[in-house]
Every structure is written in structure tokens, then in C-alpha cells.
Amino acid sequence: MGAGIAEVCARAGLDTVVCEVDAVAARAARDRVAASLDRAVRRGKLAPDAAADALARTVFTGHLDDLADRQLVVEAVVENPAAKTEVFAALDKIVEDPDAVLATNTSSLPVMRLGMATGRADRVVGLHFFNPVPVLPLVEVVTSLHTSAATTAAVEEFAARTLGKTVIRSQDRAGFVVNALLIPYLLAAVRMAESGFATAADIDTGMELGCAHPMGPLKLADLIGLDTVASIAESLYDEFREALYAPPPLLLRMVEAGLLGRKTGRGFHTYDQA
Structure with a gap:
């Protein structure tokens, strides 16, 4: 990303x-x-x-210090609250321009939490791209309770006019718009495979040919990364406490086993790493 x-x-x-x-x-x-x-x-x-x-x-x-003169920093580290909070606290000290925007590409973590790790929460915003970034046209702009109108306007103009992306806004809730809808669908596919109801290949073929999806749910989960899917699911479940957001045991075991999808060569499907 x-x-x-x-x-x-x-x-x-x-x-x-x-x-x-x-x-x-x-x-x-x-x-x-x-x-x-x-x-x-x-x-x-x-x-x-x-x-x-x-x-x-x-x-x-x-070297993080090489970001000192930036006007916009987009954080895209691992989807881990502690890691992201640490990065934002460091950026707050390093980035010299007080009007610089610190944006996060998080898929699900609260923007507010990251903003409060800095002394400039009004300049912290969610700028969530989709993978692969050069191909997919959407960006979610996510504002916390502290994000200023000026910051929101600046990142929307950056995403739309400078990068040519389509922008949608979301409140600062776990999963934002797209993943709040997508992740329960992916988890339902994992549960279906876990139960033996259908194979991963048949689940994906069913959604590709039966619903005209460009990619089946388990192939998509592999593309996203099963660790990232599990992390987003856990964030959603922590916030809403609804069963449809709970990561299935099979997904958690695959993450523990290092079977993370395309990036490791094996997830619900097998991939050529050459």
C-alpha cells in the first residue's frame, strides 16, 4: 500500500x-x-x-527524520494500534511545518486515537486508499472529532484534484464505509469454507460467475492479506460487538501459521512467488 x-x-x-x-x-x-x-x-x-x-x-x-520538511505525510505501516500510535507521536516531533497534514491509511483504526498521540489533532485525518492504489480510483476521507474543516478540505482537494481519485467521506468508525460492508462478506465466505459447506474455489467461482464480482471473496481476502483482514475484523468486533464481525477460528489459525495469502504464496489459494 x-x-x-x-x-x-x-x-x-x-x-x-x-x-x-x-x-x-x-x-x-x-x-x-x-x-x-x-x-x-x-x-x-x-x-x-x-x-x-x-x-x-x-x-x-x-530515516524518519527525512520527513521533516514534508507538507503531507501519509502513514501506511502495519495495521497495529501501538505501531501506528508510535509513528504519529514521532511524526509530531519531526515534521516541522505546524500546518502540515498527518494522514493515516488505516483500514479500521480510530483516527481520533492517532490524532491524540500528537499535539496537532486538528491536522490528523484518515486518507484510506485501496489496493492496488495506482488502479483503484477510490479514497475514503475520515475525519475525527478534532479534524479541522481546513484539513478536510485540503486532503479532499489533494486526493481529487492532484491524484485524480474519487473521494467519499466517512465518520470515524471502525471499518469506515467500505470495510464495514466488505469484511462481514469476506468473513461469511471464510465460515462457509471452514464448515466444509463448499470449497474455496467453488465459493469464489460462485461469486465471480453468479454475481459478476471481478474477484471471489477468498481470493480478495488473499489479496488484501489474511492478517490485515483479521486485524480489521478484530477492530470492527471491538467497536460494535456484533457476531458478524468476529474473525472465524480458521482465519486466526491461518494467520498464526503465516499463511497470509498472496504475499506469502499461500492462503485460501496457492500463488507463484517467482
């Missing part, structure tokens, strides 16, 4: 800095962005010169 967000920013002509946990991860991030740009060129979606320019205007670093 972070690489995708960086790519769309760079393709929009913005001076972009990507911060990873260390230099090794930063090099891997550069490789991901370069590979994605190359795919866009091969598919005729992007001119070779535009791809080269986008990569040239993107800096990859392993």
Missing part, C-alpha cells in the same frame, strides 16, 4: 519521500515502485519518460 501511494504521488508530479524501517526495506520499496511503473509502461498505461520521471522524483530512505 505504501509503495502504491508513493507511486501515485510521484506520477502526479509531486516531490515524494518514502520512509521505510531501514535501508534494506527502502531498497525493496524502490524495487516495488520501479516494478509497478514498468508494468504500467508495458501495458500502455504510462509513457516510458513519465515512468522514469516519477522514479527520479522519489527518494527512498530508512
